[in-house]
Amino acid sequence: MAPTLDRRNFLGLAGASAGAAALAACGGPSTSGGGATTDASDIDFTGVKPAGSFDFWTSHPGKSQDVEKAIIDKFQAKYPDIKVNLITAGANYEEIAQKFQTSQAAKSALPGLVVLSDVWWFRYYTNGNIIPLDGLIKQLDFKMDDFQKSLVDDYKYNDKQWALPYGRSTPLFYYNKDHFKAAGLPDRAPKTWQEFGEWAPKLKAASGASYSYMYLALAGYAGWTLQNNLWGWGGSWSNGWDLNCDSAESVAALQWAQDSVYKDKWAGVSSKNAADDFAAGIASATISSTGDLLGVLQSAKFNVGVGFLPGGPKKDTGVCPTGGAGLGIPSGVSKEVQMAAATFLKFMTEPESTAAFSAATGYMPIRKSADMAAVLAKTPQIKTAMDQLAVTHVQDNARVFLPGADQEMAKAAAKILTQQGDVKATMTDLKTTLDGIYTKDVKPKLKS
Known part of the structure; x- marks a missing residue:
């Protein structure tokens, strides 16, 4: 019989099989303390300029390719010096996870931003494949108090933020x-x-x-x-x-x-x-x-x-x-690429973007201030999903x-x-x- 242990005592899966297929949709670990630590926690982005382009790997959750393209177009109108290459990296969360792990092992071209399921992100953390976002969040002034706390907390470990919510669902x-x-x-x-x-x-x-x-x-x-x-x-x-x-x-x-x-x-x-x-x-x-x-x-x-x-x-x-996916930034790319990806990540998770994403897919709006009035007037069923979030249970x-x-x-x-x-x-x-x-x-x- 496996002992009953609190999630706070969980240290990770660094030794887990890279090919193990744990599919998506989970409320990630609510953990603090313990765990693998890396020098990545101390990354300093002071003075780092964003790269001119980066790849965004996605499986287009919720058939979101069109709205992803639309958000990218708006981003590039605001940031013409940063080109976002939208890459279909898999048909589902498992395929994108396998491609990401294969690229890590082969040291081949990595994305600047990647969609990762809530089941897989913790494995990436223990393997050192993703960076903590805290320094970038502070430097780029993400309005973290406006995010839905329960969704953000799914990606916290060791008092660090390892991803931000994206296509979240029940x-x-x-x-x-x-x-x-x-x-x-x-x-x-x-x-x-x-x-x-x-x-x-x-x-x-x-x-x-x-x-x-x-x-x-x-x-x-x-x-x-x-x-x-x-x-x-x-x-x-x-x-x-x-x-x-x-x-x-x-x-x-x-x-x-x-x-x-x-x-x-x-x-x-x-x-x-x-x-x-x-x-x-x-x-x-x-x-x-x-x-x-x-x-x-x-x-x-x-x-x-x-x-x-x-x-x-x-x-x-x-x-x-709860379930769905978040967005993380790989550790194996340059600081310049990481900065470019974080600039887009901030734009991607702003209230206007998250409202548009929710309207197009039915996923949860991840920002409290997202104006959902027009969305709910057109698709009132989305409110049921939003209301149910209050009675969800950790997996x-x-x-x-x-x-x-x-x-x-x-x-x-x-x-x-x-x-x-x-x-x-x-x-x-x-x-x-x-x-x-x-x-x-x-x-x-x-x-x-």
């Missing part, structure tokens, strides 16, 4: 208002999964959809969204460092999910993208990222509703994880800090939901696997 419950109306159901998200279980047969009978509910594609972020189910039943992937994914509560949560597919036959599992399946009318409801909101609203031929994530029999609030250590754990969770979920595998046995095997990762890659990095 999962949302999406539902087809027309299907709900046809079934005589309330125009709202269910308060609990048990309530939805009562609604599901009516939905299937009245809607004509193949499924009342579609689970997220398991190759995607199953480990992220299934925390909602686990927490609602009083379970989790882990409690601190106590790996309890095989607890009675966790097993009961996933048994209920399996029964919804095989026994009750009203739920399905997306083969590729649950949000797309929902928008196509294949399912009456799903859970997906707030970053999918604009795309769903544009694609769907029906009235779309959104709501908070449902609770469960043990817990009906605080069952929603389980097992998903955040164990390299490759997210893939292992996805494999276990696939066995349970697409192969009707025995839930208890599958979760017991998963615990064994997670224990092995913990013992090999994490325990040696924990403060005694």
